[in-house]
Amino acid sequence: MWWSVFRRLFKRHPSVSSRPSPPDEPARATTDRGDLLEQLELLFNKSDDMRLRRFQLGDSGGRRCAVIFFKGLVDSDRVEEAIVRPLITWSYAAEKVGGNQTRLRDICDRFVVASDAKQVTNAHEASDAVLSGDVLFVFEGDREGLAVSNPGGQARGVQDPILEVTLRGPRDSFTETLFINTSLIRRRVRDPHLRVAIQEIGTRSKTSVALLYIEGITPETLVNEIERRLDGIELDGVLDTGYIEHLIEDEWWSPFPQHLKTERPDKAVAGLYEGRAVLIADTTPFALIMPTTFDSYFHSPEDSYDRWLPVNLLRVVRFIAALTSLVAPSLYVAFVAFHPGTLPTQFLLRVKAAREGVAFPILVEALLMMFFLELIKEAGFRLPSPIGQVFGIVGGLVLSDIGVRAGIVSEAMVIVIAITAISSFSAVDREMGTVLRLLGLPILISTSILGLPGLVLALILIATHLSILRSYGVPYLMPYPYFRIGDMRDTVFAAPMHHRQERPKHLGAKDKRRLRKSKEVADSKDEKGGSR
Amino acid sequence: MRENDKIPPKALAVMVVSAIAELNFLIAPRDVVDAAGRDAWLSTVLAIVVLLLCAGIIITLIRRYPDASIVEIATRILGKPLGTIVALSYAIYWLARAAYVLQAQTWIFAQSLLPNTPLWVTSLYIVMISTYTARHGVEPMARLFLIFIAGYLLPLFLMIGPSYEGALLDRLLPAMEDGLGPVIKGVWIAFSEAPGLSILLILGPFLTGFRRALSSAMIGVILVAIPAVAVMVIVVAQFGTLDVVQHVFPTLALVELIRFPGFSGFRVDPIFLSVWLLVAFTSIALSHYAAASVSAGLFGLNNDKLPIYAIAGALAMWSLWPVALPDLLNYGLRVRIVAIPVAELFLPALLLTVSLIRERSLSSTSERGA
Numbered sequence: 001m002w003w004s005v006f007r008r009l010f011k012r013h014p015s016v017s018s019r020p021s022p023p024d025e026p027a028r029a030t031t032d033r034g035d036l037l038e039q040l041e042l043l044f045n046k047s048d049d050m051r052l053r054r055f056q057l058g059d060s061g062g063r064r065c066a067v068i069f070f071k072g073l074v075d076s077d078r079v080e081e082a083i084v085r086p087l088i089t090w091s092y093a094a095e096k097v098g099g100n101q102t103r104l105r106d107i108c109d110r111f112v113v114a115s116d117a118k119q120v121t122n123a124h125e126a127s128d129a130v131l132s133g134d135v136l137f138v139f140e141g142d143r144e145g146l147a148v149s150n151p152g153g154q155a156r157g158v159q160d161p162i163l164e165v166t167l168r169g170p171r172d173s174f175t176e177t178l179f180i181n182t183s184l185i186r187r188r189v190r191d192p193h194l195r196v197a198i199q200e201i202g203t204r205s206k207t208s209v210a211l212l213y214i215e216g217i218t219p220e221t222l223v224n225e226i227e228r229r230l231d232g233i234e235l236d237g238v239l240d241t242g243y244i245e246h247l248i249e250d251e252w253w254s255p256f257p258q259h260l261k262t263e264r265p266d267k268a269v270a271g272l273y274e275g276r277a278v279l280i281a282d283t284t285p286f287a288l289i290m291p292t293t294f295d296s297y298f299h300s301p302e303d304s305y306d307r308w309l310p311v312n313l314l315r316v317v318r319f320i321a322a323l324t325s326l327v328a329p330s331l332y333v334a335f336v337a338f339h340p341g342t343l344p345t346q347f348l349l350r351v352k353a354a355r356e357g358v359a360f361p362i363l364v365e366a367l368l369m370m371f372f373l374e375l376i377k378e379a380g381f382r383l384p385s386p387i388g389q390v391f392g393i394v395g396g397l398v399l400s401d402i403g404v405r406a407g408i409v410s411e412a413m414v415i416v417i418a419i420t421a422i423s424s425f426s427a428v429d430r431e432m433g434t435v436l437r438l439l440g441l442p443i444l445i446s447t448s449i450l451g452l453p454g455l456v457l458a459l460i461l462i463a464t465h466l467s468i469l470r471s472y473g474v475p476y477l478m479p480y481p482y483f484r485i486g487d488m489r490d491t492v493f494a495a496p497m498h499h500r501q502e503r504p505k506h507l508g509a510k511d512k513r514r515l516r517k518s519k520e521v522a523d524s525k526d527e528k529g530g531s532r
Numbered sequence: 533m534r535e536n537d538k539i540p541p542k543a544l545a546v547m548v549v550s551a552i553a554e555l556n557f558l559i560a561p562r563d564v565v566d567a568a569g570r571d572a573w574l575s576t577v578l579a580i581v582v583l584l585l586c587a588g589i590i591i592t593l594i595r596r597y598p599d600a601s602i603v604e605i606a607t608r609i610l611g612k613p614l615g616t617i618v619a620l621s622y623a624i625y626w627l628a629r630a631a632y633v634l635q636a637q638t639w640i641f642a643q644s645l646l647p648n649t650p651l652w653v654t655s656l657y658i659v660m661i662s663t664y665t666a667r668h669g670v671e672p673m674a675r676l677f678l679i680f681i682a683g684y685l686l687p688l689f690l691m692i693g694p695s696y697e698g699a700l701l702d703r704l705l706p707a708m709e710d711g712l713g714p715v716i717k718g719v720w721i722a723f724s725e726a727p728g729l730s731i732l733l734i735l736g737p738f739l740t741g742f743r744r745a746l747s748s749a750m751i752g753v754i755l756v757a758i759p760a761v762a763v764m765v766i767v768v769a770q771f772g773t774l775d776v777v778q779h780v781f782p783t784l785a786l787v788e789l790i791r792f793p794g795f796s797g798f799r800v801d802p803i804f805l806s807v808w809l810l811v812a813f814t815s816i817a818l819s820h821y822a823a824a825s826v827s828a829g830l831f832g833l834n835n836d837k838l839p840i841y842a843i844a845g846a847l848a849m850w851s852l853w854p855v856a857l858p859d860l861l862n863y864g865l866r867v868r869i870v871a872i873p874v875a876e877l878f879l880p881a882l883l884l885t886v887s888l889i890r891e892r893s894l895s896s897t898s899e900r901g902a
Contacts, residue, residue, distance in 0.1 A: 338645070342799050342800065344798045449649070450646060450649060450657065451645055451646060452805075453806050456806045456809045457657055457658065460661055460810065460813055461661050464672070467673075467675045468668045477675060477679070480678070481674070481678050
């Protein structure tokens with residue numbers, strides 16, 4: 001921050017007259033009324049992947065025209081079938097009967113075989129269309145063209161989710177193609193009120209970003225706020241929803257994620273039905289769900305598919321695991337180093353015996369083990385998956401065994417760190433698991449200074465931060481504050497589906513009811529029948 | 533006041549518990565038993581009645597000035613000079629209270645858990661977190677403290693349950709054997725051990741409404757009252773009056789007695805003390821915020837950022853005052869028995885009375901005019 005202030009203070013601003021045209025701005029086609037084809041040729045003259053196919057409509061005296069597209073972005077074969085061949089065939093036939101219409105509107109309406117085509121009126125629009133994967137048809141010397149949608153190119157198909165694996169539930173996951181993703185959601189929400197607002201973000205990447213919400217459920221204030229934040233983004237390229245997430249979140253400096261990320265369409269749709277909004281970007285298989293609360297990072301889509309009793313047990317396990325990953329090393333340090341009297345005597349003697357011969361103080365021992373854990377995890381991720389798994393197991397075993405034998409760490413510390421690692425990996429959301437595990441480090445340092453009070457103080461600090469945090473105006477710790485009974489039905493404990501009749505109040509959904517009991521449904525049907 | 537910094541009236545219960553409950557649960561039994569003997573429990577019950585009365589007075593007062601904090605309330609009722617003095621007194625009172633709890637807490641840690649750690653380390657750490665909490669306003673505090681309520685009720689529940697073993701309830705009877713005098717003295721002491729209700733005086737502008745505000749405040753008082761009476765009963769029943777006054781912290785001595793079968797050598801008092809830090813912290817943070825809020829009002833500041841940092845500095849310096857724990861407790865008691873009844877009962881009652889009288893005189897003047 002100080003460096004940026006310093007730079008601002010001493011930065012020399014060039015005078016306006018001497019200022020050269022900025023080379024770092026994205027190349028844009030001019031919008032003056034010249035020959036569109038020439039302008040585009042000039043604009044893309046160094047792009048070898050651009051294809052320009054000139055042809056003539058009719059035998060002699062016909063107008064010369066061209067199609068322009070980028071190889072790989074469109075289906076090249078279909079360019080011939082859908083645009084070039086129908087036009088050439090028609091033009092020869094028309095010439096024989098003496099009429100050769102060359103108005104773009106007529107061509108668009110009568111001869112182009114494509115689901116979507118639109119007229120572009122200047123070079124700027126034309127270049128945008130070509131870059132986003134359209135085929136541009138243009139007459140030589142004309143100022144207008146026809147952008148024909150002809151999607152193609154290579155795209156990954158719908159596959160199993162990789163990070164959010166469940167035993168029960170749908171197996172499809174988002175892909176890198178925006179409209180495949182929106183279709184996966186549409187299949188689950190056959191409601192005309194599902195709105196998909198698409199806009200381009202990224203001055204150079206022009207990434208298509210879709211904001212999805214259900215009109216009548218999602219509060220308008222939320223939609224407006226998201227749109228306002230998206231409009232404020234001026235970034236050159238958006239390569240993943242992560243870019244957008246970092247730019248629109250409420251508190252950028254917080255370690256806690258403020259958007260729920262998912263690769264599962266069912267999870268995104270569950271969010272929509274609760275009154276949240278979903279953001280999908282082209283070229284990324286991860287959708288953002290907003291607003292989010294701390295609680296939602298521990299909910300798995302499976303929780304709604306399985307029986308409520310085992311689900312409750314698993315949720316409690318997840319929450320305990322989260323707490324364990326946060327405080328396990330600190331508790332060990334506090335009890336062993338500061339308050340050994342709190343431990344049962346037999347256990348304390350064993351722990352003390354295990355620590356005999358360990359060369360380092362307990363804090364250094366804990367830090368070393370935490371470092372080893374992160375090292376093995378990081379290396380395991382980077383290696384190809386079969387080797388990574390073997391490396392993780394062998395590396396963990398060998399390092400801990402040798403560490404114990406060499407007197408670097410004690411057996412008890414190995415167990416504590418292993419429990420921490422397992423607990424953090426049991427989190428439903430990978431990012432939240434990592435955040436909690438890493439927050440264990442400042443807690444550990446606080447504990448190593450003040451013992452148990454230090455641990456409590458560090459937890460107070462984290463709890464204070466969580467209570468301050470908001471996601472799109474919704475307090476992060478909702479619904480726990482003020483104990484709204486209706487909202488508490490899907491938190492640490494999940495009530496049976498019969499009792500989850502209302503959407504969470506804190507999300508401010510317009511249509512509050514999501515489930516009507518069978519008797520109410522029957523009554524309402526009777527009423528409708530009676531009124532008829 | 534920040535955007536969204538509003539709390540529902542039912543959150544007052546949480547704020548009242550957070551404001552009142554602090555180290556008094558550790559300190560008060562000795563002082564009250566010293567004053568009232570075996571009737572300490574009765575004095576505590578009667579002190580709670582006084583606390584409920586205080587809650588009634590303060591809620592009635594802030595309801596009459598719904599958008600006003602103590603600075604505006606006092607100024608409107610008593611005029612600018614007197615009102616400013618009253619508001620300033622409250623700012624100093626809350627600062628002193630936060631500093632006292634902070635200092636006592638750090639001393640308790642130093643004596644019980646962290647003998648080798650300098651006092652200032654704990655003290656500054658707590659002040660830093662208190663500043664961070666107070667900096668973000670009342671609404672996040674209310675939500676945070678609601679979660680901390682578990683840290684208040686759970687240790688008490690876990691302590692009181694096992695402590696019944698070996699407790700002799702006969703030690704509580706007969707009641708009022710020495711007459712009414714010790715009981716009344718005990719009421720005074722017990723009431724002086726429960727400051728915090730006056731913090732309601734700054735919360736008026738933050739409330740979304742006043743419906744059920746009184747009942748919420750009273751629920752808060754009762755949530756403190758029931759464990760307080762239970763602790764008093766169990767302490768006297770377990771140790772007897774003579775032994776209670778020998779302990780600096782009888783409640784802690786009670787915790788030390790707890791044994792779990794199968795866990796030989798297992799002591800829970802460090803855990804109890806550490807968890808109880810949550811309770812002490814809430815009253816420190818609330819008092820910190822209250823002092824800063826009044827200071828901002830006195831200086832006419834729209835933002836309480838600067839006063840919060842200034843109060844944090846004052847708090848840190850005050851808490852580092854070199855005074856030993858016994859002196860701190862004795863001196864604290866002498867100040868409390870005067871300051872707390874004045875700040876929590878007499879001043880609000882005075883403000884309410886003057887306000888009512890002025891209103892009546894205004895209405896009679898207007899009737900005459902009509």
